[in-house]
Amino acid sequence: MSDASRSRGSHAPGGIAAARRALVEWIDAAGEAGRSFLQVRLLRTGDGQYEIRHARDVHRSILSLETVTSDPYAARAVAQMTNRGEHRPLKTAPDLRQGWALVDLDARALWTALDYLYPACALHWHAGREGTVRVTHWREVAARQSGIYGAVKLLPPDVVRNTVRACCGDAVCLRRVAWEVDGDTPLQLPPEGDPVGEAPVPCPEACSMFVSFARQVLVLERAPRHELAGLGRLGAEEIEQVRQIATAAAAGTLGSAREGEFSEPTNRRRMRYLALRLADEKARTGELPAPELPCEGCPRAVPCRGCPMV
Numbered sequence: 001m002s003d004a005s006r007s008r009g010s011h012a013p014g015g016i017a018a019a020r021r022a023l024v025e026w027i028d029a030a031g032e033a034g035r036s037f038l039q040v041r042l043l044r045t046g047d048g049q050y051e052i053r054h055a056r057d058v059h060r061s062i063l064s065l066e067t068v069t070s071d072p073y074a075a076r077a078v079a080q081m082t083n084r085g086e087h088r089p090l091k092t093a094p095d096l097r098q099g100w101a102l103v104d105l106d107a108r109a110l111w112t113a114l115d116y117l118y119p120a121c122a123l124h125w126h127a128g129r130e131g132t133v134r135v136t137h138w139r140e141v142a143a144r145q146s147g148i149y150g151a152v153k154l155l156p157p158d159v160v161r162n163t164v165r166a167c168c169g170d171a172v173c174l175r176r177v178a179w180e181v182d183g184d185t186p187l188q189l190p191p192e193g194d195p196v197g198e199a200p201v202p203c204p205e206a207c208s209m210f211v212s213f214a215r216q217v218l219v220l221e222r223a224p225r226h227e228l229a230g231l232g233r234l235g236a237e238e239i240e241q242v243r244q245i246a247t248a249a250a251a252g253t254l255g256s257a258r259e260g261e262f263s264e265p266t267n268r269r270r271m272r273y274l275a276l277r278l279a280d281e282k283a284r285t286g287e288l289p290a291p292e293l294p295c296e297g298c299p300r301a302v303p304c305r306g307c308p309m310v
């Protein structure tokens with residue numbers, strides 16, 4: 001069971017004011033070093049004054065930054081596009097653009113700006129520290145989907161697990177999944193190492209990006225599969241995806257597919273899922289025996305046991 005609905009919602013029994021106070025105290029305690037929060041650095045610059053900039057811009061002079069403003073609402077525009085000018089459908093993707101600073105922010109403006117950069121993340125970070133995160137497990141999220149997304153509820157737990165690993169890893173989303181398949185079925189994700197930044201931000205329930213990706217995974221998982229020597233059982237679309245990836249790599253266009261475009265074979269999450277599928281198939285079929293050839297330039301006077309040259 002997910003957490004009871006009456007206890008979900010704000011995740012912050014003390015309200016936003018308490019969470020904002022905790023954030024400010026946490027930054028203040030760091031002194032001149034400031035705090036890194038996902039991809040930004042939060043710094044106290046004076047009495048009740050704060051600055052936010054990209055963590056990779058901390059050593060740049062303020063004059064070299066393209067946008068410097070005290071308007072916290074400017075953070076909205078910062079969060080919209082990547083450095084390459086592409087739309088960012090997921091604000092916790094690790095592709096926040098650089099070249100800006102939000103300065104002279106009071107505590108409220110700091111909170112507002114951070115909430116535009118990373119919606120609800122400061123609240124969830126605070127709830128994570130306080131132990132008050134309210135999660136909704138996958139089965140419940142899937143059950144409330146309708147229309148073309150309704151069938152995602154059919155995904156079995158091991159497929160949900162691979163979908164999470166492909167869709168939610170640090171390389172594609174900086175939140176940390178806090179939900180499970182359901183109350184009795186843990187995701188059992190492998191450890192991911194330290195979170196990016198000093199502030200782990202839990203993900204309390206699957207987002208719309210995840211649901212949309214889960215639908216694509218369902219299409220792949222439903223397709224008939226063919227046994228391919230050395231690769232295992234792959235569907236026709238997966239085989240075509242391998243070709244498309246090789247073609248894009250050869251053309252130097254790999255990585256140009258948009259983040260939410262899951263019909264595109266070279267979409268990053270699609271490729272991550274394929275990599276997990278291939279690893280699973282390898283584990284299922286086991287290592288193939290080495291080809292019957294001698295080791296190149298074998299110097300041994302006494303051959304190894306089983307050497308095909310003997």
Ligand code: SF4
Binds near residue numbers: 092167175177206
């Ligand atoms: S469901 Fe996954 S991709 Fe979506 S916000 Fe949570 S961790 Fe990130």
